Amino acid sequence: MVSSSDVAAAAGLSQSTVSRAFRNLDNVAPDTRARILEVAERLGYLPNEAARHLLRRATGQIAVVIEDFINPTYGILVAELGKEISRYGYRMLIVMSDLADGELTPDMLSYLSMSDGVVFASAASRESTLNQSFMKYGKPAIFVLREINDPTAWSVQVDNRQGMGLLIEHLTGLGHRRIAMVGASDTLGSVNERTDSFVQVMREHGLAAGGCDIVYGSPTYEDGFELTKRILERPEAARPTAILAIDDITACGAVDAVLSQGLRVPDDIAVVGFDDVPIAQWPSYALTTVHIPYEELAHSAVDALHKRIASSSDTQLDVQRLIHPVNLVVRRSTTNLPST
Amino acid sequence: MVSSSDVAAAAGLSQSTVSRAFRNLDNVAPDTRARILEVAERLGYLPNEAARHLLRRATGQIAVVIEDFINPTYGILVAELGKEISRYGYRMLIVMSDLADGELTPDMLSYLSMSDGVVFASAASRESTLNQSFMKYGKPAIFVLREINDPTAWSVQVDNRQGMGLLIEHLTGLGHRRIAMVGASDTLGSVNERTDSFVQVMREHGLAAGGCDIVYGSPTYEDGFELTKRILERPEAARPTAILAIDDITACGAVDAVLSQGLRVPDDIAVVGFDDVPIAQWPSYALTTVHIPYEELAHSAVDALHKRIASSSDTQLDVQRLIHPVNLVVRRSTTNLPST
DNA sequence: CTGAAAGCGCTAACAC
DNA sequence: GTGTTAGCGCTTTCAG
Numbered sequence: 001m002v003s004s005s006d007v008a009a010a011a012g013l014s015q016s017t018v019s020r021a022f023r024n025l026d027n028v029a030p031d032t033r034a035r036i037l038e039v040a041e042r043l044g045y046l047p048n049e050a051a052r053h054l055l056r057r058a059t060g061q062i063a064v065v066i067e068d069f070i071n072p073t074y075g076i077l078v079a080e081l082g083k084e085i086s087r088y089g090y091r092m093l094i095v096m097s098d099l100a101d102g103e104l105t106p107d108m109l110s111y112l113s114m115s116d117g118v119v120f121a122s123a124a125s126r127e128s129t130l131n132q133s134f135m136k137y138g139k140p141a142i143f144v145l146r147e148i149n150d151p152t153a154w155s156v157q158v159d160n161r162q163g164m165g166l167l168i169e170h171l172t173g174l175g176h177r178r179i180a181m182v183g184a185s186d187t188l189g190s191v192n193e194r195t196d197s198f199v200q201v202m203r204e205h206g207l208a209a210g211g212c213d214i215v216y217g218s219p220t221y222e223d224g225f226e227l228t229k230r231i232l233e234r235p236e237a238a239r240p241t242a243i244l245a246i247d248d249i250t251a252c253g254a255v256d257a258v259l260s261q262g263l264r265v266p267d268d269i270a271v272v273g274f275d276d277v278p279i280a281q282w283p284s285y286a287l288t289t290v291h292i293p294y295e296e297l298a299h300s301a302v303d304a305l306h307k308r309i310a311s312s313s314d315t316q317l318d319v320q321r322l323i324h325p326v327n328l329v330v331r332r333s334t335t336n337l338p339s340t
Numbered sequence: 341m342v343s344s345s346d347v348a349a350a351a352g353l354s355q356s357t358v359s360r361a362f363r364n365l366d367n368v369a370p371d372t373r374a375r376i377l378e379v380a381e382r383l384g385y386l387p388n389e390a391a392r393h394l395l396r397r398a399t400g401q402i403a404v405v406i407e408d409f410i411n412p413t414y415g416i417l418v419a420e421l422g423k424e425i426s427r428y429g430y431r432m433l434i435v436m437s438d439l440a441d442g443e444l445t446p447d448m449l450s451y452l453s454m455s456d457g458v459v460f461a462s463a464a465s466r467e468s469t470l471n472q473s474f475m476k477y478g479k480p481a482i483f484v485l486r487e488i489n490d491p492t493a494w495s496v497q498v499d500n501r502q503g504m505g506l507l508i509e510h511l512t513g514l515g516h517r518r519i520a521m522v523g524a525s526d527t528l529g530s531v532n533e534r535t536d537s538f539v540q541v542m543r544e545h546g547l548a549a550g551g552c553d554i555v556y557g558s559p560t561y562e563d564g565f566e567l568t569k570r571i572l573e574r575p576e577a578a579r580p581t582a583i584l585a586i587d588d589i590t591a592c593g594a595v596d597a598v599l600s601q602g603l604r605v606p607d608d609i610a611v612v613g614f615d616d617v618p619i620a621q622w623p624s625y626a627l628t629t630v631h632i633p634y635e636e637l638a639h640s641a642v643d644a645l646h647k648r649i650a651s652s653s654d655t656q657l658d659v660q661r662l663i664h665p666v667n668l669v670v671r672r673s674t675t676n677l678p679s680t
Numbered sequence: 681c682t683g684a685a686a687g688c689g690c691t692a693a694c695a696c
Numbered sequence: 697g698t699g700t701t702a703g704c705g706c707t708t709t710c711a712g
Contacts, residue, residue, distance in 0.1 A: 015683090017681085020681095046453045057688075069418060070415070094422060111431055256623045282561065284624045354700080357699075684711080685711105687708095688707090692703095693701085
């Protein structure tokens with residue numbers, strides 16, 4: 001391993017001058033710098049970040065915690081986070097984990113120790129005390145697309161309530177009165193919030209008679225398919241005319257289940273999703289859904305985290321809970337109009 | 341920031357004892373260790389990895405370079421790599437970059453400096469000298485699903501030639517004689533290899549008369565759709581009866597293009613993909629495709645990289661170019677048989 | 681503009 | 697079993 005002293009020796013200069021040259025400080029003669037860079041290049045010198053960060057008391061890294069990459073939502077989110085993280089001069093660590101609640105795993109601790117802050121987008125129950133755990137180790141965390149009750153937790157969210165309102169208004173506007181939610185959950189944050197909002201909005205529209213039609217499950221293609229198939233086995237009078245899936249992937253499963261029963265979308269059953277992932281626009285699905293501003297989410301998450309990392313530990317910043325508005329995208333899964 | 345000395349002071353012990361306790365060395369009295377852990381827990385102490393790695397001359401991190409997360413292949417690969425990387429005790433850094441050729445960007449150098457090795461799964465031309473660049477900085481690299489000509493580059497590949505053979509044999513077995521490849525490329529590694537193999541295998545089957553039917557493009561849903569649509573605009577006599585897409589996502593685009601023209605899959609046009617991503621099994625597409633052993637790829641890549649990292653720099657390991665076999669998965673996009 | 685020296689938080693000898 | 701000491705490769709005073 002080539003060190004700055006090696007470069008210094010080879011260039012006949014002191015180690016500190018090499019250090020200065022590499023940080024582009026202005027107190028180095030232009031030709032001195034040139035010579036140093038030339039020698040460094042020849043030797044294959046790379047500044048040792050570990051040593052640098054030892055002094056800085058910072059790692060220059062931000063950890064992103066996600067569950068998996070099966071749901072495309074995470075891929076898009078990670079991609080946008082990646083851009084922002086490097087824009088702010090950090091490197092991105094990825095931890096795949098589904099720790100939902102309290103204690104941190106050894107694996108997670110290893111990542112924590114090498115990051116200045118964490119973006120949390122993995123499973124978290126509403127009662128999660130994860131934020132406390134992060135704070136204990138002095139690492140700021142921000143929850144993205146996860147809702148937890150802890151009032152000290154920073155978060156960047158999407159207005160699930162508004163999105164649910166847009167979807168249900170759209171459906172009722174088309175004449176639908178019996179709407180079933182597929183893939184609901186009352187434990188996981190965010191998915192949980194969508195479930196609650198569904199109940200609320202349905203009630204506001206006077207459509208909750210006999211209890212809302214809620215089918216619990218996980219936000220996966222498989223559950224979308226299976227649960228919808230089961231709904232379609234009901235006697236026709238008890239069947240919904242529209243299916244509102246917890247997210248787009250689940251909605252895709254729902255669409256395929258409808259088709260597999262020889263029924264049509266949207267003529268027999270309308271289907272809506274949530275997230276607006278790329279697949280939602282593919283002609284085979286052409287899902288009416290709620291668009292999420294991924295780029296803005298990533299930006300505000302990293303920006304907030306950066307501010308907390310940069311602020312001296314004595315200045316106490318106010319907790320931020322950002323909620324981004326969403327908008328409806330109408331496609332062929334609810335209407336037969338020429339789609340977008 | 342809490343350091344091991346703080347813990348030592350609070351516990352009335354020396355710093356080195358704290359260090360020993362945290363590394364589970366056997367020369368620490370059980371109750372001493374217990375007390376240390378208790379104090380550390382209370383103080384929120386986390387061993388400083390930067391300092392640790394400064395001594396070890398290693399970062400404990402492996403960088404994974406990919407282009408994006410739009411194509412699900414990358415998501416699956418990263419997920420599997422993540423598992424392996426942490427199984428081997430490293431942390432995973434993700435760099436999103438499409439540097440295909442020679443020089444490393446400053447961003448890339450920053451990641452390089454904080455990793456012990458790199459898994460390269462981003463765009464690389466066959467003539468890429470990237471491997472040389474990595475070597476220059478003393479960082480072993482391994483190319484996954486990328487083919488570059490550099491004979492000193494380690495790689496883990498999939499047998500594209502074999503896969504192409506399986507697909508074409510399957511199609512000719514079903515009576516297809518005119519097969520078009522959609523999304524071909526002769527610059528990018530891997531995709532390039534699939535293109536070459538297509539030409540070769542078609543020739544072996546005596547189906548290259550008049551030149552192979554190759555439509556160049558990028559491996560995306562959009563190109564799959566557009567290029568296929570254009571093919572279908574040809575006079576019927578010049579139309580292929582089967583479309584072989586460069587990968588599954590492109591194949592999905594092809595399927596939708598066929599359907600959009602009021603034609604049926606596979607009755608009018610058969611479609612095959614490559615990669616076997618989850619979407620390929622969805623009933624809407626039910627793609628006949630080539631399954632790639634993602635888990636094995638990730639395992640052999642990380643294992644090889646780890647061996648190179650662990651081996652002292654003087655022991656020269658032989659270049660490894662692993663090629664994993666693949667297998668055919670037959671679904672409804674080519675046959676009307678009950679599908680898997 | 682450049683050099684010398686101290687020290688970041690840890691590990692790894694070496695003492696006792 | 698535990699403490700002492702000397703660095704790892706940098707950044708950062710402080711001199712000159």
